[in-house]
Amino acid sequence: MLQTVGEWTPAGQVNITDYEAFYDPGSLNVTLVVTTNLETPYVMMRAGKNYTGNARFYGFCIDLLELIADMAGFSYIMEVVPDRRYGAQDPETGEWDGMVNEIIKGDTPYVMLRQGANLTGNDRFEGFCIDLLRAIANFVGFNYTITLNPDGLYGVVDLETGEWNGIVRQLIDKKPTSQETRLFSFMNPLAVHIWLYVLTAYLLVSLTMFVVARVSPYEWHNPHPCTAAGDVMENQFSVSNSFWFTIGTLMQQGSDLNPKVGEG
Numbered sequence: 001m002l003q004t005v006g007e008w009t010p011a012g013q014v015n016i017t018d019y020e021a022f023y024d025p026g027s028l029n030v031t032l033v034v035t036t037n038l039e040t041p042y043v044m045m046r047a048g049k050n051y052t053g054n055a056r057f058y059g060f061c062i063d064l065l066e067l068i069a070d071m072a073g074f075s076y077i078m079e080v081v082p083d084r085r086y087g088a089q090d091p092e093t094g095e096w097d098g099m100v101n102e103i104i105k106g107d108t109p110y111v112m113l114r115q116g117a118n119l120t121g122n123d124r125f126e127g128f129c130i131d132l133l134r135a136i137a138n139f140v141g142f143n144y145t146i147t148l149n150p151d152g153l154y155g156v157v158d159l160e161t162g163e164w165n166g167i168v169r170q171l172i173d174k175k176p177t178s179q180e181t182r183l184f185s186f187m188n189p190l191a192v193h194i195w196l197y198v199l200t201a202y203l204l205v206s207l208t209m210f211v212v213a214r215v216s217p218y219e220w221h222n223p224h225p226c227t228a229a230g231d232v233m234e235n236q237f238s239v240s241n242s243f244w245f246t247i248g249t250l251m252q253q254g255s256d257l258n259p260k261v262g263e264g
Helices: 060-072 098-104 128-140 166-173 192-215 239-250
Strands: 006-008 014-016 031-036 075-080
Touching (some): 031 098, 192 239
């Protein structure tokens, strides 16, 4: 039996109407321990003794985590790192503290290399983070490439040179990719149907202004006010002037045309 779970348009847009039928929320079946640090406005803790568990935390990152958990289908437990540090390496012992230490000492196999000579690309890796990344990519709809950090470090700064190494160094050294300049790139902030709505509203307002100006007696005036017996009356809101007045008002530039109303 076929079941409608969403809609697809030729423009490449996917509108999922039934998330539970489209994606199995229980496929991962794991509980993730999330180690975090308090940082306004990303992660904050509610004041009060009545809050327990994950309800103690709120903020931008918490909202984002809840959304990802609902989409990917996993549970999580929020914990604040005990020493309230992000992570620094002891130059003598080589051990990490803070959040990095919590990740290193975790028992969950986050990312591992598979054994086999025929494996290439993303198939070389396995583990919880790989499964989670695959589930999110399939749900959201994006492609990704996994690369292994050559030096195997999360990232630490050299106090003598002030340079980073590890994963942080790769992020810093990554060159931004330039996009091809297009003629209508200024339309990117809004979807095509939004621009069509704006154009339709512009046409309707302009035509309405033209019709109202024709009906209203206050828009007709004598082009030669010195001649009281003039039989010819003019209206400043022609079709072109009506469109010009609307676009000028929309762009907040104004125009020489001003609608007239009756007294009182």
